[in-house]
Amino acid sequence: MTMRTIGRFAPSPTGPLHFGSLIAALGSWLSARAAGGHWYLRIDDLDPDRSIAAMTNTIQVQLEAFGLTWDGPVLYQSGRTEAYVAALEQLEAAGRLYRCTCTRREIGAGARYGPLGAIYPGTCRNGPTHPERDAALRLRLSAGRHEVADRIQGAWSIDADRIGDVIVRRRNGVTGYHLATTVDDAFLGVTDVVRGSDLLPAAVIQNELQRGLGLHAPAWAHLPVMMTADGTDKLSKQTGAPPVNPAHDPVTPLIQAWTFLGQEPPFETPATPAEFLAWALSRWDEGAIPPGERLVAAGPGGGLRREGA
Numbered sequence: 001m002t003m004r005t006i007g008r009f010a011p012s013p014t015g016p017l018h019f020g021s022l023i024a025a026l027g028s029w030l031s032a033r034a035a036g037g038h039w040y041l042r043i044d045d046l047d048p049d050r051s052i053a054a055m056t057n058t059i060q061v062q063l064e065a066f067g068l069t070w071d072g073p074v075l076y077q078s079g080r081t082e083a084y085v086a087a088l089e090q091l092e093a094a095g096r097l098y099r100c101t102c103t104r105r106e107i108g109a110g111a112r113y114g115p116l117g118a119i120y121p122g123t124c125r126n127g128p129t130h131p132e133r134d135a136a137l138r139l140r141l142s143a144g145r146h147e148v149a150d151r152i153q154g155a156w157s158i159d160a161d162r163i164g165d166v167i168v169r170r171r172n173g174v175t176g177y178h179l180a181t182t183v184d185d186a187f188l189g190v191t192d193v194v195r196g197s198d199l200l201p202a203a204v205i206q207n208e209l210q211r212g213l214g215l216h217a218p219a220w221a222h223l224p225v226m227m228t229a230d231g232t233d234k235l236s237k238q239t240g241a242p243p244v245n246p247a248h249d250p251v252t253p254l255i256q257a258w259t260f261l262g263q264e265p266p267f268e269t270p271a272t273p274a275e276f277l278a279w280a281l282s283r284w285d286e287g288a289i290p291p292g293e294r295l296v297a298a299g300p301g302g303g304l305r306r307e308g309a
């Protein structure tokens with residue numbers, strides 16, 4: 001039996017698409033469509049403090065202008081609470097979670113940093129240190145070496161103590177990113193997760209959650225990420241990436257994203273996104289994608305640094 005390829009793009013509605021997010025959108029779209037598969041749009045609007053309602057529409061208008069059409073209805077994480085609660089109960093019953101009452105400030109003081117940011121030192125592993133406070137829920141990450149088999153980045157591994165126990169439900173009740181994305185990728189039947197390589201270490205946690213919840217693991221393909229001009233950070237909304245404006249000229253940024261992904265540019269500039277994408281689909285070569293910079297540690301500012309930087 002051959003499984004139909006299902007891909008997805010999962011932007012957080014914190015701002016309009018920028019060139020970095022266009023790379024992830026185009027790469028995942030091509031990967032799914034070139035395999036004759038489906039491609040879904042999921043809006044990661046879990047965090048009410050960071051999500052901007054109007055951006056949900058802006059992002060869809062931008063994707064449509066780029067010709068990056070999706071299948072079926074858009075999945076909004078803000079409407080998925082029941083599924084997250086059920087998954088948390090399952091993990092809780094299996095003894096995989098614990099209550100943590102540490103504040104961000106308590107953790108931040110003297111914290112070590114790994115590729116996903118401050119490493120939680122496990123203070124509450126044997127019971128919350130401040131039982132009178134509201135608690136967050138953390139996932140007990142299995143000790144030892146974790147390996148991710150990635151189609152673009154190759155075999156990559158990291159020790160659990162460079163990641164630590166992540167939050168799966170915040171103290172204010174908001175579901176954590178890793179839990180939500182794991183539950184939703186499974187719900188959508190995603191077979192191939194194609195996204196930026198800054199999220200490669202996240203695959204360690206998501207694989208652990210998949211095992212804990214009895215879910216299939218998707219194939220991983222982490223794309224190179226665009227760096228800021230000084231080469232120290234991932235280009236993102238936080239590091240001031242300008243939005244892409246398809247209303248003005250959708251084809252040029254598409255071709256720039258295509259060549260960033262290691263693909264040969266067209267001899268003649270196609271007139272429309274649809275023309276470009278039809279051409280691109282027949283030439284898409286995932287094997288030509290360069291792995292890009294290795295991002296190793298996120299500092300207190302949240303930025304990712306290059307290996308050696």
Ligand code: GLU
Binds near residue numbers: 010
């Ligand atoms: N919503 C996440 C972001 O914008 C991406 C989630 C994912 O692709 O797993 O960075």
Ligand code: ZN
Binds near residue numbers: 099101
């Ligand atoms: Zn704690």
